[in-house]
Amino acid sequence: MAHIGTGVEYALHCLTWIAAPLERPPSSRDLAEMQGVPPAFLKKIFPKLEKAGIVEASGGIRGGYRLARSPEQISVLDVVDAVEGRKRLFDCQEIRGHCALFEGKPPAWSTSGVCGIHAVMIRAEKVMRDELAKTSLAALMGPLVTKIQPPGFAGQVRDWFAGRQLAREDARVSGMRSRATPADEEGA
Amino acid sequence: MAHIGTGVEYALHCLTWIAAPLERPPSSRDLAEMQGVPPAFLKKIFPKLEKAGIVEASGGIRGGYRLARSPEQISVLDVVDAVEGRKRLFDCQEIRGHCALFEGKPPAWSTSGVCGIHAVMIRAEKVMRDELAKTSLAALMGPLVTKIQPPGFAGQVRDWFAGRQLAREDARVSGMRSRATPADEEGA
Numbered sequence: 007m008a009h010i011g012t013g014v015e016y017a018l019h020c021l022t023w024i025a026a027p028l029e030r031p032p033s034s035r036d037l038a039e040m041q042g043v044p045p046a047f048l049k050k051i052f053p054k055l056e057k058a059g060i061v062e063a064s065g066g067i068r069g070g071y072r073l074a075r076s077p078e079q080i081s082v083l084d085v086v087d088a089v090e091g092r093k094r095l096f097d098c099q100e101i102r103g104h105c106a107l108f109e110g111k112p113p114a115w116s117t118s119g120v121c122g123i124h125a126v127m128i129r130a131e132k133v134m135r136d137e138l139a140k141t142s143l144a145a146l147m148g149p150l151v152t153k154i155q156p157p158g159f160a161g162q163v164r165d166w167f168a169g170r171q172l173a174r175e176d177a178r179v180s181g182m183r184s185r186a187t188p189a190d191e192e193g194a
Numbered sequence: 195m196a197h198i199g200t201g202v203e204y205a206l207h208c209l210t211w212i213a214a215p216l217e218r219p220p221s222s223r224d225l226a227e228m229q230g231v232p233p234a235f236l237k238k239i240f241p242k243l244e245k246a247g248i249v250e251a252s253g254g255i256r257g258g259y260r261l262a263r264s265p266e267q268i269s270v271l272d273v274v275d276a277v278e279g280r281k282r283l284f285d286c287q288e289i290r291g292h293c294a295l296f297e298g299k300p301p302a303w304s305t306s307g308v309c310g311i312h313a314v315m316i317r318a319e320k321v322m323r324d325e326l327a328k329t330s331l332a333a334l335m336g337p338l339v340t341k342i343q344p345p346g347f348a349g350q351v352r353d354w355f356a357g358r359q360l361a362r363e364d365a366r367v368s369g370m371r372s373r374a375t376p377a378d379e380e381g382a
Contacts (some may be wrong), residue, residue: 010283010284014284015289016289101230146314155303
């Protein structure tokens with residue numbers, strides 16, 4: 007599995023949809039169906055984004071997720087850390103202290119400071135994280151909205167999500183009616 | 195598991211031992227025992243380093259591994275790629291083409307060029323790899339030999355490896371003798 011996994015990819019794509027102007031916050035199921043990705047997997051990712059203060063849930067039947075802060079204040083690194091946790095590029099096993107010559111008693115010089123090999127990995131991880139921190143959600147969306155998507159696309163997206171929400175409400179109302187009918191008959 | 199795994203860590207530690215002046219190239223088993231790491235695991239790593247032109251095997255009973263090029267010409271990145279293969283930081287699933295609005299027929303604009311999310315990951319991977327390429331085995335060993343290890347240590351290491359090689363030869367000779375004895379008796 008790649009170091010930065012599918013969960014991060016789905017999360018970032020979802021955030022670009024949420025950050026667009028929509029009538030109401032979409033649910034994780036709507037977002038999954040919009041993108042053709044597994045709803046059960048997305049459902050597990052959103053609580054992580056919520057815990058990290060990237061999205062917030064608005065409850066109720068019309069409930070869904072919206073950004074908890076502006077797209078300028080959400081970096082790709084924030085999303086990676088929210089979804090993956092603070093996963094290290096390299097886990098140092100400190101094998102330098104196991105040298106046979108030390109016979110189980112490594113001298114202080116052999117284990118003091120950071121191992122030189124670990125130090126290289128820490129530097130590589132730092133530049134990688136710095137690079138991920140440079141791009142905000144706003145920067146990701148900029149070319150998408152201004153250059154890539156055709157003018158009418160944002161409206162189509164809004165209509166699709168609004169249609170999904172209406173369909174959900176209709177289903178709920180007719181569900182209430184069908185549950186209410188037998189009880190009415192009983193009472194009658 | 196970390197992106198840069200234990201195999202790379204063991205390989206880099208081994209290379210610092212091999213690069214030091216030794217009477218003869220040590221075997222992967224000697225290197226494993228010197229460092230207290232699993233011999234079976236190291237045995238699988240060395241063919242990868244050999245294939246990548248980082249070490250070369252010298253055959254026979256006294257056989258072992260030596261560097262195939264100078265420590266200045268071996269970077270940490272070379273070792274990472276040799277051991278891990280060309281493992282990507284991120285595998286783009288190209289989910290942008292799966293948008294429900296496209297109904298299975300994504301328009302050209304939706305999938306042309308590199309996805310913006312993938313592009314960020316490619317940049318992060320590039321700076322990480324560039325950083326790993328900056329440090330050579332010689333640079334890793336420099337402070338180890340000149341600042342960290344006490345003056346007598348290199349000699350102790352040489353003696354330890356030489357002792358191991360002698361023990362192996364003795365075992366081989368006595369093995370040949372014990373195998374030869376019954377045959378001699380038969381012949382006699």
